[in-house]
Amino acid sequence: MTNSIKSRRTILKGAGSAALLTAARAVVPGGAWAATADGPETTAATLGFIALTDSSPLIIAKEKGFFAKFGMPDVKLAKQASWGTTRDNIELGGGHGGIDGAHILTPMPYLMSAGKVTKGGKLPVNILARLNTNGQAISVSKYYQSMGVGLDSSKMKAAFVKQRQNGVDPKVAVTFPGGTHDLWMRYWLAAGGIDPDKDVSVIVVPPPQMVANMKVKTMEAFCVGEPWNAQLVNQGIGFTALTTGELWRDHPEKSFCMRADWVDKNPKAAKALTMAVIEAQRWSDNPQNRKELCEIVARREYFKVPVEDIIGRTSGAIDYGNGKKVENFPYLMKFWNDFASYPFQSHESWFMAEDMRWGFLPPDTDIKAMLKTVNREEIWRDAAKTVSVKDAEIPKSTSRGIEKFFDGKTFDPDNPKAYLASLKIRRIA
Numbered sequence: 001m002t003n004s005i006k007s008r009r010t011i012l013k014g015a016g017s018a019a020l021l022t023a024a025r026a027v028v029p030g031g032a033w034a035a036t037a038d039g040p041e042t043t044a045a046t047l048g049f050i051a052l053t054d055s056s057p058l059i060i061a062k063e064k065g066f067f068a069k070f071g072m073p074d075v076k077l078a079k080q081a082s083w084g085t086t087r088d089n090i091e092l093g094g095g096h097g098g099i100d101g102a103h104i105l106t107p108m109p110y111l112m113s114a115g116k117v118t119k120g121g122k123l124p125v126n127i128l129a130r131l132n133t134n135g136q137a138i139s140v141s142k143y144y145q146s147m148g149v150g151l152d153s154s155k156m157k158a159a160f161v162k163q164r165q166n167g168v169d170p171k172v173a174v175t176f177p178g179g180t181h182d183l184w185m186r187y188w189l190a191a192g193g194i195d196p197d198k199d200v201s202v203i204v205v206p207p208p209q210m211v212a213n214m215k216v217k218t219m220e221a222f223c224v225g226e227p228w229n230a231q232l233v234n235q236g237i238g239f240t241a242l243t244t245g246e247l248w249r250d251h252p253e254k255s256f257c258m259r260a261d262w263v264d265k266n267p268k269a270a271k272a273l274t275m276a277v278i279e280a281q282r283w284s285d286n287p288q289n290r291k292e293l294c295e296i297v298a299r300r301e302y303f304k305v306p307v308e309d310i311i312g313r314t315s316g317a318i319d320y321g322n323g324k325k326v327e328n329f330p331y332l333m334k335f336w337n338d339f340a341s342y343p344f345q346s347h348e349s350w351f352m353a354e355d356m357r358w359g360f361l362p363p364d365t366d367i368k369a370m371l372k373t374v375n376r377e378e379i380w381r382d383a384a385k386t387v388s389v390k391d392a393e394i395p396k397s398t399s400r401g402i403e404k405f406f407d408g409k410t411f412d413p414d415n416p417k418a419y420l421a422s423l424k425i426r427r428i429a
Contacts, residue, residue: 043072056280084206086108128376136180153241178355195425282336
């Protein structure tokens, strides 16, 4: 028996089905066998995910055989209870009962690499791909519906002031301090003149628990990804004030990350995982596959929710829950289209600037130095070329340029200080 045959049999051991066997033997575009000596250093990795629609690329990569196709048939997906759990398990590591990488809030790898949210000091974490753009929302209690709350949060301020005068502490929920949902909520409130650190209390609630907490009136509003905003509307508990795509069109959201030491030890495997994620993203953004995607992620082992709570907003039909309904929604969650998968450094610069704004990162944070440590866009580019992504679908620059927000503010990634200085409500001098 030749060494090459032994190698392939080792990789395919335990695959369990003829379909997976066929997938694992697939030829990688470019002519190299995924299972040769030039293939991944390991066939296994444990990846965390939270029950949010933007984790779909990892689930699809597993379910449709893309991990196996590129020599990683032993990838395991581990459902996480919260972003805090995700952080703890990345810190623990896959070889010690934790995870090697994850579907994650884009700022978290920076906060972890800086040692601001970890228990054991600095933990280098790499971003290999963006998982999606758009697709989050800020949901509000029905109590505020008659006030016409939407993009303008200022209409809630008088109610918050009155609550405080009556000895009640108004609360808004996010999923992780300094994470994307926290930053969307803070931006929205501050744009309406509401100080998120003085006029309300920002609390942390895991995504799957948002609806239940709103039902018992724990908070006035929350920011989270789908399907939880849609579920809130379907249960008649609250309404969508805005989707985050309305706050910042085609904004970055979740990322695919791996521990940096895992990437350093397994560079070919890191590329293989990225290739699989890219393939899954392309599959997921095909409109013909959206129904199947929703049926897959709705399963008990993944989201454990009715397909109806996922399919509407994933397919571009949104019911805000306040009488407003939109078909062919222009702020649809994207997994691949319009460079949704590419980890633009300019986007991550904004997240770091906002974390500096609110005190989650020091005011003297060296953004460019942090980008070099965390962002691994070169792995994405290499992976994309290997799976024959067209040149037109690969950005020519690591910057998407100047970004504009719903309130008219702009962010120039080459001048974060000017952006921060333009904001009235901030914790940074």
